[in-house]
Amino acid sequence: MAAIQDILRGLTILFNNKDSKLPSVPEVPGLPVIGNLLQLKEKKPFIKFTEWSEQYGPIYSIKAGASTVVVLNSTNVAKEAMVTRYSSISTRKLSKALSILSQDKNMVAMSDHNDFHKMVKRYILANVLGTEAQIRHTCHREAMVDNIVRKLHEHANTTNNQAVNFRKIFVSELFGVALKQAFGKDVESVYVKELGGTISRQDILKILVTDLMEGAIEIDWRDFFPYLQWVPNDKIENKILQIHLRRKAVMNALIQEHKKHIASGEELNCYIDYLLSEAKSLSEDQISMLLWETIIETSDTTLVTTEWAMYELSKHQDKQDQLYQELQSIHANKKITWETLSQLPYLGAVFHETLRKHSPVPIVPLRHCHEDTQLGGYHIPAGNEVAINIYGCNMDKNQWENPEEWMPERFLKGKYDPMDLFKTMAFGGGKRACAGALQAMLIACATIGTLVQQFQWSLAEGEDDNVDTTGLTTHKLHPLLVIPKPRTSSEGLNINCQKR
Numbered sequence: 001m002a003a004i005q006d007i008l009r010g011l012t013i014l015f016n017n018k019d020s021k022l023p024s025v026p027e028v029p030g031l032p033v034i035g036n037l038l039q040l041k042e043k044k045p046f047i048k049f050t051e052w053s054e055q056y057g058p059i060y061s062i063k064a065g066a067s068t069v070v071v072l073n074s075t076n077v078a079k080e081a082m083v084t085r086y087s088s089i090s091t092r093k094l095s096k097a098l099s100i101l102s103q104d105k106n107m108v109a110m111s112d113h114n115d116f117h118k119m120v121k122r123y124i125l126a127n128v129l130g131t132e133a134q135i136r137h138t139c140h141r142e143a144m145v146d147n148i149v150r151k152l153h154e155h156a157n158t159t160n161n162q163a164v165n166f167r168k169i170f171v172s173e174l175f176g177v178a179l180k181q182a183f184g185k186d187v188e189s190v191y192v193k194e195l196g197g198t199i200s201r202q203d204i205l206k207i208l209v210t211d212l213m214e215g216a217i218e219i220d221w222r223d224f225f226p227y228l229q230w231v232p233n234d235k236i237e238n239k240i241l242q243i244h245l246r247r248k249a250v251m252n253a254l255i256q257e258h259k260k261h262i263a264s265g266e267e268l269n270c271y272i273d274y275l276l277s278e279a280k281s282l283s284e285d286q287i288s289m290l291l292w293e294t295i296i297e298t299s300d301t302t303l304v305t306t307e308w309a310m311y312e313l314s315k316h317q318d319k320q321d322q323l324y325q326e327l328q329s330i331h332a333n334k335k336i337t338w339e340t341l342s343q344l345p346y347l348g349a350v351f352h353e354t355l356r357k358h359s360p361v362p363i364v365p366l367r368h369c370h371e372d373t374q375l376g377g378y379h380i381p382a383g384n385e386v387a388i389n390i391y392g393c394n395m396d397k398n399q400w401e402n403p404e405e406w407m408p409e410r411f412l413k414g415k416y417d418p419m420d421l422f423k424t425m426a427f428g429g430g431k432r433a434c435a436g437a438l439q440a441m442l443i444a445c446a447t448i449g450t451l452v453q454q455f456q457w458s459l460a461e462g463e464d465d466n467v468d469t470t471g472l473t474t475h476k477l478h479p480l481l482v483i484p485k486p487r488t489s490s491e492g493l494n495i496n497c498q499k500r
């Protein structure tokens with residue numbers, strides 16, 4: 001039997017891989033023409049990929065219609081793709097939906113590695129996400145945390161220990177930070193001619209964030225059969241186009257509104273002012289996309305992380321107590337600021353363990369091999385796509401003890417530098433590593449720490465089992481319902497509430 005397997009393997013290498021002495025990657029068996037598509041019909045391929053890695057190892061290939069996708073499931077092989085072999089795997093393979101929604105890769109995160117990418121990455125780091133920019137935006141983050149605390153105290157004072165929808169409060173405040181970074185101020189409503197009138201902040205959030213995240217996971221079967229691109233698929237294409245046009249109309253309205261402030265001489269510390277005055281080589285559409293990118297990226301993944309962290313802390317009272325003890329011994333009732341985060345190792349461990357177990361970006365948007373290369377000792381021919389299964393890397397039993405368990409203590413062991421943002425694969429790695437990791441850490445840690453300092457948290461009844469996820473990022477399927485019990489009365493607290 002083993003001999004037959006060896007002969008078959010030899011033949012596969014001979015025919016698939018003529019120029020390389022390296023073997024071809026193991027293949028997950030599938031059906032003719034459609035390959036493994038039926039096995040992936042749920043919109044959570046990262047779970048199936050991780051299951052397959054137990055049988056086929058950390059690297060294997062699948063067939064998605066006409067494409068061969070090499071799937072990577074361990075930190076070592078993922079890092080090899082992101083760092084060592086990056087120059088051969090640096091282009092993006094976008095679905096039809098993502099091509100429309102990213103307006104043909106006109107975003108930092110979706111662009112290929114080229115001069116455009118280098119330029120716009122410089123812009124986003126200098127104005128929004130780099131250390132100095134984040135220091136300039138401190139007031140927005142602090143106002144956000146103060147507003148959340150105020151709303152939660154109001155809730156606790158008026159409802160007598162009833163559960164609160166954590167997401168509803170948090171997402172609205174996070175969106176405020178996103179708008180302030182992009183436009184210098186929050187927005188209550190805006191007139192959008194194309195939509196026939198003035199739309200509310202709630203609608204702006206839906207059109208700029210929620211609808212886009214839903215549209216991004218729409219699957220057009222033609223993605224898997226490029227030779228059938230000519231076949232019309234109007235329903236899906238129109239849906240995505242509508243999402244894109246509504247986004248474009250709202251962004252345009254916000255930009256026009258902002259130009260009126262500029263004309264009146266009002267100065268605001270924000271990204272749009274920089275892009276309009278300095279980024280001369282960019283078109284209006286490109287400026288709109290770059291601004292929108294900071295809004296959607298700020299409003300989504302940090303919400304995912306903070307919501308899951310509050311879920312885990314509410315479930316594990318002992319861990320919540322440990323965090324509270326740390327906050328009391330180091331901070332008493334003082335405000336948590338970015339300068340003091342490095343003194344709070346357990347808070348950092350809560351953040352990283354949540355990123356590990358609930359990887360907000362479970363799979364890196366597909367990359368494309370534009371030349372022959374190798375990964376994990378296997379030959380990878382040009383034309384293959386590469387899927388980096390971050391969820392799989394962060395749940396790898398060979399790297400993490402009891403990966404299913406949420407155990408912040410694992411990050412307190414001496415081998416981790418407390419301020420290293422890349423302890424897990426959650427933020428990716430190499431040249432395309434997350435540009436917003438610092439912002440995500442500052443917002444999530446300040447929020448989680450302050451909320452545990454001020455309230456004792458427990459899960460609402462039945463919430464324990466609500467662990468299902470949905471979406472492109474791993475959103476909790478059902479918004480978190482938790483009971484916040486104030487540790488002290490709101491009058492005694494050192495909070496500086498700034499309403500919108």
Ligand code: HEM
Nearest residue numbers: 108109297298301302360361426427428432434435436440
């Ligand atoms: C917990 C929160 C976050 C997680 C887990 C996360 C995860 C990731 C991952 C995995 C990548 C790499 C994609 C790749 O290799 O192709 C990435 C890229 C990126 N992220 Fe994040 N992200 C988070 C928050 C943010 C925030 C708040 C922003 C900005 C407001 C942001 C902006 C970006 C940008 C611009 C890139 C592209 C970098 C490049 O291509 O050079 N991220 N993120």
